Amino acid sequence: MLRRPAASLALLLAVQCMGAVLVPHSLAEQVGPAVQARGAWGVDSLLLQFAQRREVRAQFVEVKHLRLLARPLVVSGTLLYQAPDLLEKRATTPNVEILRVEGDWVTVEIPARRIRRSLSLQDNPVLWVFVESLRATLAGDAATLARFHRITMHGDARAWRLELAPIEPAMRAVIASIDISGRGHTIREIEVRESRGDRSVMTILEGGG
Amino acid sequence: MRSVWVFALLGVALALCAALLLRTPVSGDLSAFLPRSPSPAQQLLVDQLREGVVSRLVLVALEGESEGTGSTQLAQLSETMRGRLAADPHFVSVNNGARGPLEAEGQLLFERRYLLSPAVTPARFTRDGLHAALERNLELLASPVSMLASEWIAADPTGEMLELMDLLDAGDGPQKRHGVWFSRDGSRALMILQTQAEGYDLEAQAAAVQSIRWAFAHARAQAGMPARLLLSGPGVFAVSARHAIKHDALRLSLIASMLASALLLYAFRSLWIVVLTLIPVTCGALAGAAAVSLGFGAIHGVTLGFGMTLMGEAVDYAVYLFTHIDARNSAASALRRLWPALVVGMLTSVFGYGAMLFSGFPGLAQLGLFSIVGVMAALLVTRVVLPRLVPDDLAVLELAHLAAPMRCMMSPLQRLRLPAAALVVFGLAWLVSQGGARWDDDLSSLSPIAQADKALDQALRADLGAPDVRHVLIVSGTSAQGALEAAETMGEALEPLRAQGHIAGFDSPARYLPSMSAQRARQAAIPDAPTLEQRMNEAAEGLPYRSEIFKPFLAAASAARVSALLERADLERSAYALKLDSLLLERRGTWYAILPLRGVADVSPVSYAAQRTGLPGAVLLDVKQEADALYRGYRDRALLFALIGAAAMFVLLWGALRSLRRAFDVALPIVGAIVTACLVLAVAEVRLTLFHLVALLLVAGVGSNYALLLERRALLAGDSVRSLAAVVLCSGSTVIAFGLLALSSTPVLSAIGSTVALGAVLIVVFALMFGPRPDELVMFRKH
Numbered sequence: 001m002l003r004r005p006a007a008s009l010a011l012l013l014a015v016q017c018m019g020a021v022l023v024p025h026s027l028a029e030q031v032g033p034a035v036q037a038r039g040a041w042g043v044d045s046l047l048l049q050f051a052q053r054r055e056v057r058a059q060f061v062e063v064k065h066l067r068l069l070a071r072p073l074v075v076s077g078t079l080l081y082q083a084p085d086l087l088e089k090r091a092t093t094p095n096v097e098i099l100r101v102e103g104d105w106v107t108v109e110i111p112a113r114r115i116r117r118s119l120s121l122q123d124n125p126v127l128w129v130f131v132e133s134l135r136a137t138l139a140g141d142a143a144t145l146a147r148f149h150r151i152t153m154h155g156d157a158r159a160w161r162l163e164l165a166p167i168e169p170a171m172r173a174v175i176a177s178i179d180i181s182g183r184g185h186t187i188r189e190i191e192v193r194e195s196r197g198d199r200s201v202m203t204i205l206e207g208g209g
Numbered sequence: 210m211r212s213v214w215v216f217a218l219l220g221v222a223l224a225l226c227a228a229l230l231l232r233t234p235v236s237g238d239l240s241a242f243l244p245r246s247p248s249p250a251q252q253l254l255v256d257q258l259r260e261g262v263v264s265r266l267v268l269v270a271l272e273g274e275s276e277g278t279g280s281t282q283l284a285q286l287s288e289t290m291r292g293r294l295a296a297d298p299h300f301v302s303v304n305n306g307a308r309g310p311l312e313a314e315g316q317l318l319f320e321r322r323y324l325l326s327p328a329v330t331p332a333r334f335t336r337d338g339l340h341a342a343l344e345r346n347l348e349l350l351a352s353p354v355s356m357l358a359s360e361w362i363a364a365d366p367t368g369e370m371l372e373l374m375d376l377l378d379a380g381d382g383p384q385k386r387h388g389v390w391f392s393r394d395g396s397r398a399l400m401i402l403q404t405q406a407e408g409y410d411l412e413a414q415a416a417a418v419q420s421i422r423w424a425f426a427h428a429r430a431q432a433g434m435p436a437r438l439l440l441s442g443p444g445v446f447a448v449s450a451r452h453a454i455k456h457d458a459l460r461l462s463l464i465a466s467m468l469a470s471a472l473l474l475y476a477f478r479s480l481w482i483v484v485l486t487l488i489p490v491t492c493g494a495l496a497g498a499a500a501v502s503l504g505f506g507a508i509h510g511v512t513l514g515f516g517m518t519l520m521g522e523a524v525d526y527a528v529y530l531f532t533h534i535d536a537r538n539s540a541a542s543a544l545r546r547l548w549p550a551l552v553v554g555m556l557t558s559v560f561g562y563g564a565m566l567f568s569g570f571p572g573l574a575q576l577g578l579f580s581i582v583g584v585m586a587a588l589l590v591t592r593v594v595l596p597r598l599v600p601d602d603l604a605v606l607e608l609a610h611l612a613a614p615m616r617c618m619m620s621p622l623q624r625l626r627l628p629a630a631a632l633v634v635f636g637l638a639w640l641v642s643q644g645g646a647r648w649d650d651d652l653s654s655l656s657p658i659a660q661a662d663k664a665l666d667q668a669l670r671a672d673l674g675a676p677d678v679r680h681v682l683i684v685s686g687t688s689a690q691g692a693l694e695a696a697e698t699m700g701e702a703l704e705p706l707r708a709q710g711h712i713a714g715f716d717s718p719a720r721y722l723p724s725m726s727a728q729r730a731r732q733a734a735i736p737d738a739p740t741l742e743q744r745m746n747e748a749a750e751g752l753p754y755r756s757e758i759f760k761p762f763l764a765a766a767s768a769a770r771v772s773a774l775l776e777r778a779d780l781e782r783s784a785y786a787l788k789l790d791s792l793l794l795e796r797r798g799t800w801y802a803i804l805p806l807r808g809v810a811d812v813s814p815v816s817y818a819a820q821r822t823g824l825p826g827a828v829l830l831d832v833k834q835e836a837d838a839l840y841r842g843y844r845d846r847a848l849l850f851a852l853i854g855a856a857a858m859f860v861l862l863w864g865a866l867r868s869l870r871r872a873f874d875v876a877l878p879i880v881g882a883i884v885t886a887c888l889v890l891a892v893a894e895v896r897l898t899l900f901h902l903v904a905l906l907l908v909a910g911v912g913s914n915y916a917l918l919l920e921r922r923a924l925l926a927g928d929s930v931r932s933l934a935a936v937v938l939c940s941g942s943t944v945i946a947f948g949l950l951a952l953s954s955t956p957v958l959s960a961i962g963s964t965v966a967l968g969a970v971l972i973v974v975f976a977l978m979f980g981p982r983p984d985e986l987v988m989f990r991k992h
Contacts, residue, residue, distance in 0.1 A: 066350055068359055070755045073351050095348055110352070198359055 041157040044142050049185055056081040059205040060089075066198050079204070159183050212597045219594055223492065226499035233502035235510050264408025265301075265787075267442040268669040269400040269421060270392070274435035282434050283398040284387035289428035290421075291400065297424070298405065299417040302784045305400040306383065306390035314783050318377070321779070322369040323769035325723060327376070329731040333367055334741060334766075339748035342367045347752060364761035376720060383673045392672040397439070399672055403787060404444055411451055414444035441666040449662070450955065451510065457953040465949045469524070469942035476938055477531060485598055486527035492594075493523045493587030500582035501575050509575055516579035521946060522558055522911045523587030525939040526551060529918070530595060532935035533928070540596040546927070548592070550917045553865040555588045557858040558910030564854035565903065568847040573903065584910075615933055615983075622978045629978055633881045636888045648844060648897050679833050680812065682715075682804040682819055685826045689777075689800050692793060693724035695824050696802035702818045703804070712815060713808025718792035721785045728774045738767040844899055851902055858909065866920075875916045877979055879909050882971035886964060895960075904961040908968030911943060915969075919976040929986045936973060943969040 057080055064073040077091040087101040098109040109116045145151065152163040161181040166172050176193040190202045269290075271283050287305045294303045323329055332338050346362045361370060383390040383399055390399040402421070406413030418440065425438040473483045497516055501508045529551065533543040558580070565577030684699050686692035696719040706712050719727065736744065742763055749759075780786040792803045809815060816829045863872040883905050890897065917923065918932045947969065950962025 064350070066359055068350065068362055068755060068758050069753045071753050073347075073753075075351050091351070094351055097352055108352075110348075113348075196359075 041160075043151055043153050043162070046153075046160070046162070047142055047145070053081070054083045060202050061205065062200055062202040064198070064200045067196070155181075157184065215593055215597060219492070219590070223495055226495040229499045229502050230495070230508075233498075234507045235513070264443045265404045265406070267402040267404060267417065267421065267440060267445055268666070268673065269402060270439040270441075270669055270672070271398040271400075271425075272396060272437045272439060274437050280386045280391060280395050280398070282432060283436065284389045284391075286425075286428050286432055286434070286436055287389045287398040287400060289431060290424045293424040293427060294402065294420065297420050299413070299420050300402050301405050301787055302403040303400065304402070305398070306385050307388050314785060317780070317783050317785070318373050319365075319370055321769075321775050322365065322373060323735060323766060324728045324731055324772070324775050325720075326369040326372045326731070327723075327727075328367075328369060328372045329734050331734045334734060334736055334744065336744045336747045339366070339745055340752075343748055343752055343754065363758050364765055366759060366762050390673070397669075397672065399669065401673060403784075406444075408443045408447065411444075411447055415448045415451075418445055418448050439665060439669070441662070441669050446662060446666075453953075453955045455510075457950075457955055457958055461949045461953060461958075462946070465946040468945045468949075472938065472942055472945065473528070476934075481600065482531055485595060486524055486531070488595065488598070489526050489587035489590045490520055490523040492590040493520050493583035493585075496586035497579035497581075497583030501579050504578055505571070505575055509572055512572065512575040512579055516576060516583065520580060520583045520587065521907075521943050522554075522584055522914060523591075524942065525911070525914055526588055526591040527595060528939050528942075529914075529935050530591060531599075532931050532938065534599065535928070535931070540599040544592060544596055549865070550923065551588060551591070551914070553862065554914035554917050555584050556861055556865075557913035558584050560857040560861060561851075561854050561906045561910045561913075563857075564847065564850040564906060567850045568843065568899075570843065570847075570899070573847070573899070576903070580910075611934055611937075612930055615930075615937075619977050619980075619983050622974065623980075623982060626978055629881065629975070632888070633884050636884045637880075640884065640887055640891070643891075648841075679831060680806040680809045680815070681830045681832055682806060682815075683801055683826075683828045683830060684804070684824050685799050685801050687799065689793060689795070690724055690726075692800035692802040693719050693722065694726060695827070696793075696804060697724055697727055698822050698824060699802075699804055699819065699827065702822045703806075703815075706814055706818055709814075711809070711811050712806050713810075715804050715806045716792065717804045718789050718802050721780060721789040722775060722777060722793070725774055732770050732772075735766050735770045737770070738763060741766055844902075847899060847902055851906060854906065855909065858913065862913075871920060871922055874922075874979070875913065875920050878916045878919070878972050878975035879912045881975040881979075882912060882968050883908060885971050885975075886968045889967060890964065898960060900957050900960045901964050904964035905968065907961070907965050908972065911939075911965070911969060912972035915940060915972050916976050919973070919980055921981050924981055924986060936976075940969045940973045 057078070059078050060076060062075045064075065066073065074093075075091050076093050077089065080086070080088040080090075085102060089099040091097040091099075096111055098107075098111075100107045100109070107116065142151075148168065149164040149166055152165070154161040154163065159181075160183075161179055164178040164180070166175055166177075173195055176195045179191040179193075180187055180189075181191075182188045187204055189204065192200050192202075271286050271290075273279070273283060288307060291303050291305045291307065294300055297303075318325065333342075343366060345368070346366055349362070350359065384393055385391060386395055386398075391397065392399060402417075404414060404417045406417065408414065421440065422438065429436055470483050473486060474480065477483065494516065497520070498508055498513065501512060529547055530540065530544055533547055534540055535543075538546070562577045562580040562584075565573045566581075568574060568577070682699055682703075684692060684695035686695050696717045700715070700717045700719060703712065703715050707714055723731075735741065745759055745763065749756075777786070777789065780789055792805075794801050794803070806815065812829070812831070819827050819829050859872060859876055862875050863869055866872050866875070886905065886908065887897070890901065895901075915936045918936050924932060944966045947962045947965040951959050951966055953959045953962060
């Protein structure tokens with residue numbers, strides 16, 4: 001029942017990062033006609049489109065429904081992704097908190113508390129699975145993604161929902177599922193369901209940052 | 210005496226020795242070659258080296274055999290091995306970085322968090338203290354760590370568990386790849402194992418090492434990949450050193466005795482004579498071992514191995530006898546003529562080896578006793594038994610043909626007298642002026658570990674970020690509680706030093722088992738259940754927490770208030786038990802708490818802070834410096850006894866030969882050879898260790914026989930060609946035996962081997978060089 005903070009932290013970071021990466025709100029402009037012309041809409045074509053971005057900027061509002069709290073916690077801030085491997089989630093309210101993933105390193109910074117901690121992504125195999133699935137997503141590598149998650153696609157090109165269910169038991173003990181939904185080529189919402197009942201919904205706001 | 214009685218007596222004596230030996234345990238404890246310590250702190254140090262946690266450490270590295278073996282596969286191998294070894298009773302802990310503290314430790318920390326955490330103070334449980342904690346938790350819930358936080362906040366809102374993990378998990382761990390420890394360059398997967406057995410228990414260590422090898426072979430076969438297993442650690446070293454010594458000693462001495470036998474066979478052309486030469490040495494070894502058994506209760510494996518080599522002199526006795534038998538002299542009469550020289554030679558050896566008895570190293574003392582009794586018994590057997598076994602029809606050694614080559618050798622040598630004398634005089638002056646500089650003052654130089662193994666150990670330690678602890682604070686008390694309280698006081702004094710960066714951190718037994726008074730104070734810091742609940746409600750006002758969710762906290766805190774105190778027994782089955790035992794120990798009624806310091810930037814504030822605690826008997830120990838000083842002290846003592854032994858040898862020679870001049874003639878080649886051997890070692894940049902000292906004593910012991918036989922008056926008076934042949938034969942077999950030993954990969958063996966081989970050659974060279982001119986000798990005049 002006790003998990004090391006570093007491991008759990010890393011796990012969480014990874015979940016959050018994943019949300020951040022899958023934010024191709026301006027995807028429509030970037031995706032070439034070749035992809036459109038292929039016709040059949042599916043995981044493959046969606047991933048292929050994601051792989052084409054160089055940079056993504058957005059604003060987010062995350063609503064956390066926690067068992068401990070009587071009312072939901074609302075966190076908001078900005079998201080940044082730069083190809084090939086930089087991610088930054090910068091919360092501005094209620095507390096300033098910066099989460100940065102670059103290469104193999106994750107850094108958490110809480111300026112008010114003068115906390116700045118870095119840890120290697122390779123520190124944890126569960127995390128590694130997460131990151132690899134992230135990279136596979138970026139690379140449009142559906143095969144690798146499928147190695148770590150059971151992927152289910154709902155809806156159609158206009159309104160879709162990508163359901164990722166971790167295959168690894170160690171992951172499943174923490175994360176029940178990650179749902180990414182969007183319209184066309186834009187991600188609108190990421191919902192993370194924890195195995196113990198907590199739930200967070202992150203809404204991606206258009207025209208951010 | 211009738212021969213029958215002699216043989217019966219010999220048989221009974223040998224049977225008694227053998228019976229005694231069969232009941233004598235052979236110990237493999239290498240620390241017998243560590244000094245016996247005078248001060249309690251130093252004794253503690255030696256004990257730690259023998260049986261401390263450090264001595265139970267096994268460092269394991271898995272390395273790909275080719276470029277093709279990736280880190281993924283090595284990580285997998287590491288996990289398979291961990292799974293297998295974790296269930297192995299040889300090990301109390303198996304860690305490859307996967308998972309954090311073991312389940313048992315985590316459980317223990319969590320259940321006993323209010324007794325263990327030094328942050329438990331009354332202020333923490335006031336309304337304000339609790340409010341601050343709850344606000345902090347709210348931030349955690351908003352942060353990405355909410356997943357972790359929500360798990361424990363309800364039961365531990367004040368965060369004692371995090372506090373404990375920070376405290377006990379300090380230190381830079383190794384890097385991880387794929388969830389397990391790796392070297393920085395990613396080429397080696399790493400593991401740390403702790404054996405159940407103490408480091409000096411070589412049998413158990415060997416079994417543990419075997420377990421690791423099996424687990425590796427099993428895992429590798431399962432994965433089907435080419436990988437290499439690298440092992441390091443005190444126990445591993447001890448086992449491999451024993452193996453190497455056994456292996457080297459056995460193999461080399463087999464080869465050596467075969468070669469030496471071949472030499473004797475060539476000289477005497479009689480297998481029976483070769484067999485006879487072995488009788489005195491065998492009897493001597495049995496007697497020596499029996500004496501050690503009586504004197505020490507056990508015999509060290511190394512003593513047996515080295516003792517045999519030290520008794521090389523005993524082989525010579527028989528050779529002296531056989532070379533001196535000729536048409537006019539039967540065995541008995543040859544022996545009568547040789548006897549004075551043999552006795553004086555034996556006594557000089559005994560005086561030389563006597564120095565080892567007083568060296569202060571139990572191992573060396575055993576070696577000394579073994580050799581002294583051994584050579585005495587061997588000479589006795591040579592005198593009493595051998596003549597009765599020499600066949601009447603022994604082919605007389607025809608040595609005339611040796612005269613010419615010997616003359617060729619002596620003439621040019623004697624022309625070098627002046628330069629050689631100058632070399633010895635100036636060499637001696639230089640060595641004396643060098644003082645301690647030529648000595649290896651590092652205690653580790655005594656360890657029989659090959660240099661490559663040491664380098665591997667250092668590499669693995671660096672990879673694991675586990676540098677050797679160098680500074681240690683020791684506090685004491687009359688009871689375990691007293692020592693723990695002292696450790697707590699010292700810990701409080703060290704905390705500010707850590708904050709100021711004078712030290713990177715420290716460990717303390719009180720972290721694993723706080724003193725009872727500290728535990729009671731923590732219990733007293735927690736208010737009673739109604740008060741705590743009321744304060745908690747007040748603290749949560751205005752914060753969005755659901756009511757009633759802190760019930761687990763209220764229950765745990767209330768239970769901790771009245772729970773039984775944590776005891777040593779509660780730590781059993783967790784890795785902390787071993788940790789505690791290594792940091793809290795009892796020696797002769799006094800309890801010691803050991804606080805290892807990490808990253809000491811400056812010693813003076815530490816010693817100042819330690820003094821200011823006013824704790825009686827608090828000692829700041831620089832482990833390395835202390836150990837080296839310890840070693841230096843013993844080396845100086847051993848050197849002193851060696852010099853006394855040398856002086857005694859000279860006085861003995863003087864008395865026995867009844868002439869200062871003759872004593873000088875005998876001593877000169879010995880001194881010359883020893884000085885020159887030291888010079889050669891110095892030029893070869895070999896730093897001298899205690900084992901070189903032993904080797905030089907052996908040179909003096911064996912060499913005194915050569916020098917006595919080749920002494921001017923003896924050569925002029927006696928049958929010079931036989932004496933020369935005897936010495937050439939004996940030194941030849943000594944050089945063969947010890948020259949082979951020099952090839953050993955074990956530092957101890959090669960140090961002794963090279964020094965003795967060199968010394969044996971040099972003594973003969975010096976004796977011939979400063980001996981009579983060839984034309985003075987009868988043997989050469991005939992030509």
